[in-house]
Amino acid sequence: MNDKLNFETGVKDALPTVFGYIGIGLAFGIVGKTSGLSVLEIFLMSLITYAGSAQFVMVSLLLVGSSIPFIMLSVFLVNARFILMSTTVAQYFRQDSIWQNIGIGTLLTDESFALSMNKLNFTNHRLAPSWFHGANLVAYLTWALATAAGGILGNLVGDPKAFGLDFALVAMFIGLLYLQMITDRSKAFGFQVVMVVIACALMYGLTIFFSDNVALIATTLIGCFLGMVVEQWRSR
Amino acid sequence: MAITMKVMWAIIGCGLVTWLSRVIPFVLVKNFYLPKWLIRYLSFVPIVIMTALIMENIFTHHAGSLPTVNLDNLLATVPTFIAAIISKSLIVIVVVGIICMALIRLVL
Structure with missing residues (x-):
């Protein structure tokens, strides 16, 4: 990681995290398909709801026939951590326009949050919207395509776990946590x-x-x- | 390629709830100054939330008994952590993690 904060650097900095999205995205697509969702429904859920682990919760609740308000409440609880992460990140964008802020918030993920907290240690505690949009877009597109691919593969492939891909997400957080600890001098x-x-x-x-x-x-x-x-x- | 009404409403409703949790803090922080203590409080969010996310994958909740250990994940965590200390590179850490997990599943 370096101190550059342009769009291209955001894309580049986010590349190591795509394995996590691909691993979990494929798994989600397969779970969604085997739980009775169509590929289109899986794809739209990833594009519109875009809620990572909460999408697994949605699928399991839809499967047992829960009501829409109950599903919404569950998803809110699973994603309540975003309130804390968004509040933390937003402090670095007070000078930027409200639309830039909304743009960053709309596509914020656990991964882009953790990545940005790491990035701060290389940039004298500054962040820029273009860098964040780069990192967020990589995440958004990778997630949507990986979940759709998982849905298409459906029952064809066996367990994506056999390839160790599901651990990519945990490994990434271990890496980001350790790198955060050794670089954060505050x-x-x-x-x-x-x-x-x-x-x-x-x-x-x-x-x-x-x-x-x-x-x-x-x-x-x-x-x-x-x-x-x-x-x-x-x-x- | 069908979409049922119920799934569509779930997607839209949950999308709205998720979007609001992500965006409202940005709007509030932009318009109001955060008190000093809150900024200090929030400075601990990254380290605590990342630790908790890792732990979530190692221990599983069971109603009425102690959490169980996810042995695969726990075993793969060790070499991944060592890879982090040696390489200090996110891509190396992730690739080592995936390979170790594939090997663990092959053996166990």
Whole structure:
């Protein structure tokens, strides 16, 4: 990664993340197809809803015949973390037009969020809309095409898991987390290790009582609060 | 290539809900100053949320019992993490992760 913030660099910086979208996108397409969705429905869901893991939730709820309001509520809960990520990213675009802001927010993903947080450490804490649009568009198009491809392949291929592609997403987050820890100089490395340990403990503890998605949001809300407390205590 | 009405409404409704969660914060932050404590609070979002997303793939929730370990993912996490320390390159980390997972599934 370098300090360039143009569209092309955004596209280039996002390339390592496409494996994650392809792996999970193919899996989603196959799951969607085998759950009775048409390829067109899968493609439109990826283009319009564009909600990653929440799309799996939609398919499983549609399959058991849940009502539309209930499906919407579930999707909102699964994606509530976007409120925190968008608020974090938006601070870097206050000077840009409202349309640029809406454009960035519309296609924001976990991956482009994590990527942008890494990028900050190379650009003296600046981001630019064109860079973000580049990274977001790579993600959007790859996701839509991968899910449609998965739908077309449908029952033809076996389990996409056999090729290890589903792990691409986890591997990417491991990479982005580690790179974030070694490049973010606003927080000491040791302190960041402490934060990772706290987040792991919270996530495990909360997963005992709550579903993964609720645990994820609760971990983020409580973890950030504990981070503030520990930071305050360290600076005494 | 059929689209049922129900699926279409689900796609539109969920799309709206997701879009609003993504965009409203941008509109609010653009128009209002965030208090200092909130900016400090948000500075922990990246590290906490990335850790939680990784953990979500390693442990699975079960109602009424302890979370179970996803052994494949846990095993593949170790070489992937080592690849991160050695290479410091996202593309290398992801490729090592995929290959390790394919090998683990082949053996287990």
